[in-house]
Amino acid sequence: MRVKELSLLCIAFFLVSCCMGKPETAILPEAYVDAAQRSTHTNNWAVLVDASRFWFNYRHVANVLSIYRSVKRLGIPDSQIILMIADDMACNARNPRPGQVYNNANQHINVYGDDVEVDYRGYEVTVENFVRLLTGRTQNGTARSKKLLSDAGSNVLIYLTGHGGDGFLKFQDSEEITSQELADGIQQMWEKKRYNELFFMVDTCQAASLYEKFTSPNVLAVASSLVGEDSLSHHVDPSIGVYMIDRYTYYALEFLEKVQPFSKRTIGEFLQVCPKRVCISTVGVRKDLYQRDPHKVPITDFFGAIRPTRVSTERINVTLANEEDFCLDAEVDAAESVRKKDFKVIIESQFPIEFFK
Template sequence: MARLCFPVLVQLVLLIAGVAGGPWQEFLRPQSDVDNDVVGTRWAVLIAGSKGFENYRHQADVCHAYQILKKGGLKDENIVVFMYDDIANNSANPRPGVIINHPNGSDVYAGVPKDYTGNDVNVNNFLAVLLGDKSALTGGSGKVVDSSQDDHIFVYYTDHGGPGVLGMPTLGESLFASDLVATLEKKHAAGTYRSLVFYVESCESGSMFEGLLPANISIYATTASNATEDSWATYCPGGGQGEAPPPEFMTCLGDLYSVSWMEDSDAHNLRNESFELQYDNVRNRTLSWSHVMQYGDLGLNAQTLDLFMGSSDPANHSATVGSTDNLLMQLSSAVHVHQRDADLLYFWHKYRRSSDGMSEEARKELLGVMAHRSRVDKGIERIGGILFGTEAGPQFLTAVRPTGWPLVDDWDCLKSMVRAFEEQCGLLGQYGMKHTRAFANMCNAGVGPIAMPNLASKACAASTPPSF
């Protein structure tokens, strides 16, 4: 009878420990999880891939993420930050030198390392940092992920994106999914990490890994949306009490997926929450707007957050994000805006609030953004019409491949297509990245990049910039 009772007693103790918390949890946890620094080092790469005050939220997201990691015990020497750094001291910032990521939040900008700013936020430097390749850097602090086989790496990327692509602040430069995954595979082949977790905030962010990220290289990724849908900005002007930013702000303060995982991290003891639980929490919060996804080695989602983010008491975060008592309620009812429309919202509010002397300039700014969108859309539409006819063109260019397939078979073709189009029609920009699926579908149908200059020339010649 004693043998039968012993397992029951153990289960009872475990249950009590799990509910009650306190020292029992540390006693019962395997020693390797109590102090994860015993084996390996935690590294982090944080990148905001945009610039401009209309994109305030991306740098606010990155600054908030830094504060979480810093309070978790990560050292600055192990955290690499990419941000254009044109927000905190921007003339449009109603709180000079301060960035917030929550309507009731305080400054998240203080203390953030400026490793790569301005034009040093680029694809080459980002991939070189991941690989730990100092020789490939061009500018910046020179800090890289100089990791070893026992280390754990956390990467967080927030920006605009499109099918198979993530943005960068330098116009005309983008990070393609094939290059990102190839870099991750190279990192694995070098044997310079034990496990890596990658969080991505952008429209169609699932397409960065769908059909591409292997499940056997110890990398776990989650994304703000699947391969075909937008992600969302949040804490935007126009929301109700507790939802909108302070009235002096004309821009969104955060992104829905991003503030979901960060506020979840703020509200929990990171030693007690797994990536799987955080994934479920974030997915449930964002389900009405986008479908949060996970890719790669799903076995890694059983790891606790502290293995990558460090461990800290949730109470320590109250000054950063405000009260956490009503986070779920606030987030579920907050005003959300498509990532690609958040800039329009900013320019619209800027125009509405402008004084008589500035109203014409603000009006031109707003109309310029709208005109660019129209020119890109019409150029792509005309190319589809030339290739497949006006009826079938739109359907062909927006067709989605089956789940589990990569966006395109020939990524070099896709890159060449985009470059050729931009040479004739102008840069796609953060809005136009949504059309990379159209170029991918052309490549998949056998339309080569050689044909694009002539197609784009015909399509865009009819599009003339409007006069304001």
Template sequence: MALRAALLAVLPAVVAAEKYAVIAAGSAGFMNYRHQADACHAYQIMLQSGVPADNIILMMQDDVANSSENPFPGQLFNKPGENPPDVYKGCKVDYSGDIVTGQLFMDVLTGNTEGAKGKVLKSGASDTVFVNFVDHGGPGIIAFPNGPVLTVKQLSKTLKTMQSKKMFKQMVFYMEACESGSMFPDLEKDGKILAVSASNADESSWGTYCGDAAMVKGKNVGSCLGDLFSVNWMQDDDAGKFKSETFRSQISKVTKLTNKSHVCSFGDESFEDETIGSVETASSLSASPSDTAQGAVDARDVYLTQAMWAWQHATDKESKQKAWTRVTGIMKDREADEALFAGLAAAACADVNPERLVQCQHKFLHERMEMTHMDCHHELALAVYEHCPASEYHHSAGGWNGFNMKFARVLLNICEGQEALGKSTEQLVHLVQEHCTKASRDRAAEMQILV
């Protein structure tokens, strides 16, 4: 009787073990088509592999499938071909529009029903969780279509909260973003979280199926269809080898295929030799392989290269003029961002010994120090969002955009050098606010002249 009672006590916990997935695309606008296509493809993989629909949470702006620029209204494709699957069909978006923020992402992951008014992660200590984030990033930051960027400080705190609440037995986190290798600095070797990033902490990730390669059913979509790391792991999953392939095998394979950036792993590698089916329910999917590096473009340059492609292929005078306006607008915004952060580095170094001025500016602009001042970096990143000018041509939320997020390294470096500069975090925040406010005023005055 005692043995039977013990078995009955254990059995519910075994039966209750479930699989969960949280998927987030952090951008908006047709030029970011690839992010929402990636997210819907990930949703389809989770759903078709057997993860219950109630256990999948998807958040994205959801403004691409029905965009006036989409040659296939109501459809999204994650790879080219004569008959690729429409990944938008059956893609159930739980959170869309202006509520999709970094704060929502954190609330969903930590099960905070006071913050998130819809589905939240309800996993427990015996469950497995898969998280997939796709969007723009920079050293210590990732973007969302609305509200401020999510900083490494916030993500680290979120993951630690999930651990303290015992929200998983194992968690796998795949992140597609530039400098995504900077977002997991303190994962523990026995913390039961395995994170895989599309790039290391010093480089861009890459869009793919761009330009001439974005052909679907004889039409060019006019935007990149996917991201290189994402389509590589998802097309591998599409092969349906959940029962036999291990995470170690997939990571190794995807690392070789993602040949434009360096795929990195962080955290607990103790379950890398478990099959993917331990997180994604085993199933039998099938898909034809594709050359994933067709038309690959540095993610920082996707806006510009796609705008140039549209200009080169415009078939009438009006379309050509519209495309050229976009090209010149993007180039002007990029130049302004480069000048802004160069000026910020110069302002930070203004009080150093004149003999070291050039060295100081170069160090802050071009190097990337190891992050130890996470709080300072967080505060400066928010100051840029709140006070720097937004880029009309990059669909930016606040002062950050897909191009200038690489300059988050300037903030990181300034924070790491604050002792040498003799400035407190509060003084550095004021410096950023002042510099950005002036840039915003100058940009607004320039726009008034053009009007």
């Protein structure tokens, strides 16, 4: 009996398979497949790191706070920005303007502001904490605000500034992170599906050496100087006796300050913000791991958090209830009431059926 039942089951399964076709040979409409492969970008994160201590490195704090100001202004919330600052210049005893950090001698922009949220401060800024942050291996008890909670739909901006050399970046003037460690950390991010696309930006001496060992897909990188070159500061403020900002970040900020949330400026334009005649060092770019043309990628894909939005002033029926259920009560003021004959029910499509027509 069991053999007979098994045979009948196999025959039934064969007939169903013939009617439905094999799953692996099923063909979706080409337009649908192309649209699905174009982008899986759903959210933005930023990891901004100043790895230097001491008052004479004031400019590195100004660097990272300048980028922080830009990404926050363009829509990335503090909950999705991880800010690491190795020294607190705003509260330094040498600062003649307590609680303030400027990136130019004219004091146009206080980049510290009133609402800066520093996630890792002082001696918390270590190579270990940075690598743990990237790879999602934070220690037990780490606050949620100190975690990079990105996913496979996240576009992640990583910005590093400090003192570096050929293949390394110094942290706290006492330890180093190497280009190999950076490459391994980003590879783990890719394997764990912690990013969709990643923009790596570094402003330090011999900065291009830090991205040489990258092999992970969907990574675009820019560096303020090539191997063997120094990355130079921009100008000094005589009132505090130190340099205010580095050249590359100065011109990057000058570009970003002109970008609005719905700007059409592209990453390709951003990669050209500091030619050698103004930067003095040669800006390095690595895009062989990146699939898209940077000149077709909106700058807000990394420096903002803009999503296509459909604004409707109509009532939307999302429960498929009767239209009468949505009519306003007769006692409501006539000026605010909606006449039933003018009422429109809009059902938002939950599946791209247009590709199957």
